[in-house]
Amino acid sequence: MVNKYLYLNTIGCQMNVYDSEQIAMRLAALGYQQTSSLENADLVIVNTCTIRAKAEQKAFSFLGRLARLKKKKPGLITAIGGCVAQQEGEKIFKRIPYLDLVFGTQAIDRLPSLIQMIDQKRCRIVDIEQADKPLFQEADDGIAATDQMSRFVTIMRGCDNFCSYCVVPYVRGRETSRHPDDIINEIQQYAQTGLKEVTLLGQNVNSYGKKERLCAFTELLSRVSQIEQLLRIRFTTSHPKDFDQDLINAFRTNEKLCKHIHLPVQSGSNRVLKRMNRKYTKALYLDKVAKLRDTCPDIAITSDIIVGFPGESTTDFDETLELIRTIEFDGLFAFKYSDRPNAPSADYDGKVSDQQKKDRLQILLDLQETLTRRKNQALVGTCLPILAEGFSKRQSSGNLNQPDQAVQWTGRTSTNKIVNFYHDGNPASCNDICPGQLVNVKIEKAYSHSLWGKAVEGKAAAEELKGERSYAA
Ligand code: SAM
Ligand code: SF4
Secondary structure, three states, X not given: OOOEEEEEEEOOOHHHHHHHHHHHHHHHOOOEEEOOOXXXXXXXXXXXXXXXXXXXXXXXXXXXXXXXXXXXOOOOEEXXXXXXXXXXXXXXXXXXOOOOEEEOOOOHHHHHHHHHHHHHHOOOEEEOOOOOOOOOOOOOOOOOOOOOOEEEEEOEEOOOOOXXXXXXXXXXXXXXXXXXXXHHHHHHHHHHOOOOEEEEEOOOHHHOOOOOOOOOHHHHHHHHHOOOOOOEEEEEOOOOOOOXXXXXXXXHHOOOEOOEEEOOOEOOOHHHHHHOOOOOOHHHXXXXXXXXXXXXXXXXXXXXXXEOOOOOOHHHHHHHHHHHHHHOOOEEEEEEOOOOOOOHHHHOOOOOOHHHHHHHHHHHHHHHHHHHHHHHHOOOOOEEEEEEEEEOHHHHOOOOOOOOOOEEEEEEOOOOOEEEEXXXXXXXXXXXXXXXXXXXXXXXXXXXXXXXXEEOOHHHHHHHHOOOOEOOO
């Protein structure tokens, strides 16, 4: 097999991260090995996102950089995939003459043959066909072995909800669920090569399998939890209108399900929620959060908010701030509203100025930072099981193999908080931490985006923890 290099630039959400892994796996069969050097690449792919205008601009600015490279290396194959490709199709060729391939969100399975064709015939191809081919066809040679301990697995694609601001139903198509056997099979294969944590992906996991009459999402969760080697299960995203008691109960009954939910609320104003076509009210959202906290008191809740949706008044925005104060989210992803092609809200009146959006975003982020810090501060002194991911950034440039050096690790709590931690290299404690291992960490400091602590294990740890609150995984 020829050895060639692939440079893959992934922009956007976890769904795109998963798609990029699928792209890399399929191209590995053609002899493409991933590289982090753009100059060494024989094939450059940018996997794009068009959810917000900013992500799209990022993709085009990256493509702009390729012009010089292509001049220096005419044999280089350049490709754009993902949502921007799906949305813009052939128009991209006119805009970027040095681009060889535009492939849509459902063309990943066909990618190896498309690349081969370009390589042999030096032609330019657009493939944005939707849904006439199986969406979740597995790679012919199965799943390549990797030693990743945490990864995303897509369980469904597309969306049927048509929120008025959102482009997903147009670029990712209608909602389709994968068969549970295929999902389990994929996760099992990863688990055999070291997977410890899986995040199941879908735009609205609550409706998983309903259209196809497969199985309920909670049943899928229960099947995934039976995979022995797996320690943790996460999922995203749940739509508040469909978030139900069954799923709430799973946080109590399914021991591997992490105590974290991402439940995007988007706005705290009923008027705005209606214009967004979200199909729930502030009261319904609050009710679901109350039920969730009743069943699982230590659950962490994060959310998405859009500021400056067309027609959002200062009163509407104040209602959103009020909701944030009432719920006290553990974290927020907040976005300035942007018009997207095909999304109905692009034609709504009452557009909010960019300055106002910026100001509102800042107010909201400042409020959330205070809340997150307070929540993190409350964890100081507790001992939490952390799934070790690897060395933290500060340490990774140093010498990682010196046993007597204090080593700084990074990982996450069940509630999805990042914890950087150290151990002092004492062989009697835990100098043999490896990625994918659950480590008890005593939290010593809290910051706005992370926690800091010390690994405590074995006998010494038990002593140290006497009289402390200890959380179970
Ligand atoms: N399916 C999820 C849901 O229903 O909440 C979210 C999917 S979307 C990929 C991720 C987030 O992007 C949304 O929750 C929303 O906050 C944000 N978003 C989507 N369209 C947007 C737009 N036109 N402008 C700003 N933010 C947007
Ligand atoms: Fe977009 Fe709404 Fe579907 Fe989420 S639920 S992907 S925001 S249309």
